[in-house]
Amino acid sequence: MHKIGVLTSGGDAPGMNAAIRAVVRKAIFHGLQVAGIKRGFQGLIQGDIIDMDLGSVGDIIHRGGTMLFTARSDEFRTEQGREKAFQQVQEHGIDGLIVIGGDGSFRGAKLLSDMGVPTIGIPGTIDNDIPCTEFTIGFDTAINTVIDLVDKIRDTATSHERTYVIEVMGRNAGDIALVAGVSVGAESILIPEEKYDMIKVVEKLKRGAARGKKHSIILVAEGAGKGFAIGEVIRELTGWETRVTVLGHIQRGGSPSAFDRMLASKMGAYAVDLLKAGERAKMVGTMGGQLQATDITEALATPRKPDLTLYHLADALSI
Structure with missing residues (x-):
């Protein structure tokens, strides 16, 4: 392997830049081109590809979003679109690809791997909804953002003696x-996985x-119901x-948390190691605080469940 490609796809997440930085610098450390x-995949189809060096990823570890930008691609869902992407991989001499994103991005990575492009996925999504890993890049920052905002809203809720649905x-x-x-000690938490x-x-x-x-504070995930509708019922x-x-x-x-910067750095470096070792169609994850690689097919087929013990704890503590 002489040259690897890296892209971000789907929704952006704090820490993606830290992962890009780790991929680029670990690859260069091993004498690889990047x-x-x-x-994302749309840029791959269009050949929107740049050479990256150490300076390309300087001063980005603390920035939210993604310096490579992200987009969704309906064209990549077609066989013709994927063939264009494959041709760009060959024309640019890319021997392996690292895809940072969520489950849709991983499906795209698996399709490219089936076409002969060794591909490794890094889970980057604030929803933490990828199986076979305890945490996804961006989740920790997102929950801390929510906590900070809810704490501010609570000050107003207390002052005016109101119920807030967030x-x-x-x-x-x-x-x-x-x-x-x-x-934040919410009185009720409404999630799509539980009635x-x-x-x-x-x-x-x-x-x-x-x-x-x-x-009172009611926290509702968008998939469990619309906040305004729930507020009206109350x-x-x-x-x-x-x-x-x-x-x-x-x-x-927002700027990624220390946890997300560390997680992204470890996952990005490990993804490079996996490509160098000849792995393909694998997803980087953590279990018990340790890095692990899982077949993308297995990860996509594994039912993903929330920690319902935490859900029941919240109910008990909010009596």
Whole structure:
């Protein structure tokens, strides 16, 4: 192997730049050339590819987003689009590819690997919704962003004695709502993986009010329901003034936490080691704090479940 390519795909996540930096510098350390592919698989199809050196990744470890940019590609979903991507790989002399992204990005990586391009995936998504790894790059930063914002909202909720419904990201996975909800002491946490009863949610709010509680926080993952709809139900059942805040894309931005910088650096370097060792169609992950490689096919086929012990703990602590 003489030259590797690196791209970011799907939604951006804090720490992606740290992973790019680790890939580039570890590869150069081993005497390899590195090609940076801009705008994900679409950029690969279009040949939007640059040579990268040590200076290319200077002063980026602390920056959110991705210096290689990211985009979704409908064209890559077609056989013709993938053939164009494969031709660009050959024309640029790329011997192996590292893809940083979520499950959709990993599916693309597997397809390229099936075409003969050794490919390694690095899980980069704030949702923490990739099986076969304890953490994905960006998750820790996202939950700390949510915690900081909810703490600020709580000050206003206390001052005005109001109930606040706060909607966070998580269309199919409730990890952000779950971990942040426990960390801020939310009265209720609503996630798409668990059914909930709004009557019981309201009963808990009323019990708190009866013992003198002046405010309440409801944290809801977007896949579990819309914040404004849930706020309206609470108003209808209680008559209380309820406020709704949708945190939105602010959760994806910002400087990555120390944990995400370290995780991204370790995963990026390990991905290079896997390519050098002749591995292909593997995903980098961590279990028990240790790096491991899993077949992408296995990772995509493994049911991904949230930590429901944490969910039940949150329910117990918010009585």
